[in-house]
Amino acid sequence: MVNFIVILILYCYVNGSLGSSNEENPINDILPEDGRFNFTQLARKYGHHAMEYKVTTKDGYILGLFRIRGKYRRKKNKLPVLLMHGIADSSDAWLLRGNFSLGITLANSGYDLWFGNIRGNKYSRNHVRLNPDKDVQFWDFSFHENGYYDLPAIIDRVLNETGFKKLNAIGFSQGNTIFYVLCSTRPEYNSKINVMMALAPICYIQNVQSPLSFFISISSALYDVLSALGINEVANDNSLFNTYEKIICTLPQLGYDICVKKIMFPFTGHDSEELEPSFLSVLVGHFPTSTALKTLYHFAQVGYRRIFGQFNYGNAGNLENYNSTIPPVYDLNLITTKIVLYVCLNDKISTVDDVKILRSKLPNVVRYIVSPRWLCNHIDHVWGKHMYDYLFPYVYQVLESY
Template structure:
């Protein structure tokens, strides 16, 4: 059993007793349909990585510089367009930028491999943000450059999407020269002095993740799995759903900001999220918290010696990230704390912009209905300055 979201009979029975998933019009539209609805055309490409993963890359054509967007854990390209003109991906297209959107391996759009079957081969799920950077992001940057003939592009990454950029550019420094400016939105790098809820979950992480491994669960949140559909159904039923799913789960973990996350949006959001990812992804982030370092995956002393020649995994050398970097922190973000981003700023050699954004939690950067009010102006200004 590789997938957490399996179709056990008891879950099916429970689902049958609940009314159908209630979605808005935009919650029912796919990526291409959403982009079309909001006045643009969209294209699909497939990029093959060095290690055989087949990635779907979306393209919203424009006549200005190319911008590559990378997403966070448990999401994909969809959140960058589900707010219509208030979404970052559509807003960039509205400004004429040539927008490209990566879907990392394991998401609902990139669940394919040249040799491995994600439903049968555990090896398919042997990846974290490390491979997403070293292989997925590298292959996609090269693909965009080859398609456009440009020598450099812009890149924007949210949370894990920024983690993978720093992994890539520290290990393959030549990719620094392929990026004009990288905008890191609440990047997941350092996890010091975390709030109590996070600490409780992260401290229990090794035990819980080992339990999943024992159960043979390597894929989390498979699209259209019965358990995931149950969660989506519960979270799209009105005010009770908002109290349970948003106030009870989302705000405590990601930070409080009801102004940008209205009740009606749930019926759009849960038509597109969450998206699949590997157990190893969670384990690597848990290791960052427990080790208090931005380091490569810890396989244990014996395997570390074989893989790295060291008993401990090496740190990512952030001094090699020489690309221009802009860091954006949310003051209400309880997952990626402002002080941890200040530490990251000191570790990077070329931070050209650092901004703390008022009343912004972790997911507001891509999901808030008010992001255009307090974030887009800075992003457009930076793109103009470095374009």
């Protein structure tokens, strides 16, 4: 039954729109203030001025990048800190808990914070020549391009603006996968990253359980069908899915039972104490946001191929793109930057067994941290109610120690 519900939701997820991505969705009026506010408005509400930059990648994507310089500037001699969000998400994720979010907490401590957005999401939905609403080529990317093009453009902009030669980084889920892509394919960037704290590290996805394992097993057929239907974008902010999500998930009690207990937690791990019903109406105003179908399928390939490698186009496509029938494998031995891994025992996406594989492959893991909260799941890293208790102390230790 759960699988049927998720398939139905995925159908709505990728079909239909209430208008162009630049139009205001009237359904947002049912959301609370924090569910409607954008990044700069959230920062202002919680006492900070956020500056917005536009970064253009070498292949023409225009990315949104935000900066909060820190309330007291007490850390003015410290390296800037770059935070990268997870899949189908945006920089908003780091502010959604307000004064108890990681972004606001670090800003209150005076850190110079930079919040990146990868191509396709609501802050990075622009290109020098392609229209995301008309040109399917805009969506021809996966997490490979996020790491190979987006991340270096963001890092270079941060370093150019601040005058530093290195930065510290915090990535959540896909937000650290792209660092592995970058540092293995463009190893010169290892010297620009002082330390990277990986929250819910995603690299290998071969020990996940149902329902995620079910979707990985059917991903090839699902991708072929959706591609044939011309569906390349997932979770447009004004899609019918996002509209239905807001309507259903904000229903008292029923919305929480359906959206969180029946759909979200089976994938991420259950932890109702950290994602309470009152927070859901804030969350659905920001998540999910647009991403490429190809990104989702690339992760699925990593799962069923049991290899952290580049996108598999099939023999003919691989010959055209790689001059080989087999896609290149990312060489993790080339990642020399310091890595801190933070894992949760109840995480059903970034499982402990898969993170162990990653740990064995990376040559410079300087610390491996298991969350003291045994119920901590995948999404607690950014949306958990009590992160200040079980996560933030470790973040401060890493930023101050390295």
